[in-house]
Amino acid sequence: MRSNYLWLIAALLLTGCAGTPNSVDVDNNLQKKAEQDAQAEIDARNPDMSAAINALNDGKPVVAKALLLGLTQRFPLAAKPWINVGLISVRRGELDRAQQAAEKALELQPEITVAEYLLGLIAHKKNDAPKALTHYLAELEKDEKHAYSHYNLALLYDTYYQDLDKAVFHYRRYLSLIPGEDETTLSWVKELESQLVSEGGDDAS
8 A cells, every 4th residue: 555645845836816805995905905915925036935945955944944934924914935834844744833834824815725735734644534635625626736635635545445436536637637757656556446447347246
């Protein structure tokens, strides 16, 4: 059985957008939304975000995390730094801190992607399969093409729920979405598909 996790530290390049306020006071709300957007939009062009990415690439997660926490202070409405703080914390085994960071990101921008995936990873690591399943499915509601949510759903259906049909479906979606090849996963999927064919033949007899 497969048990490895695929981490998504590349989420440092996340993009997001603020929600549209619902109010009849158009002028005031447009100004407020512009201020929120200015706070929320942080990308790799920001010097500290760029430095955080470089620190991660250089194997310096502590430095990267410090830079990201600095961004959360200067841009208190931005969710993306919190997502990346959470991803680094997961990789370092700091699951409670990772959960707090992901929940903070969702509080700031409920529509942001990867936060639900991150919460799924945390639940998965804590062996809470039902909660992990809920979060992965929630991530796919926001981004149906999130390859790693498909992969980890496949792991759950494969190893915990033993639902091979759903496992194969999500493994196949993962394989179709990644830019390269994953021969190990492909080989395992073919083995599962052979099992399904064999079981179907047994049922027919």
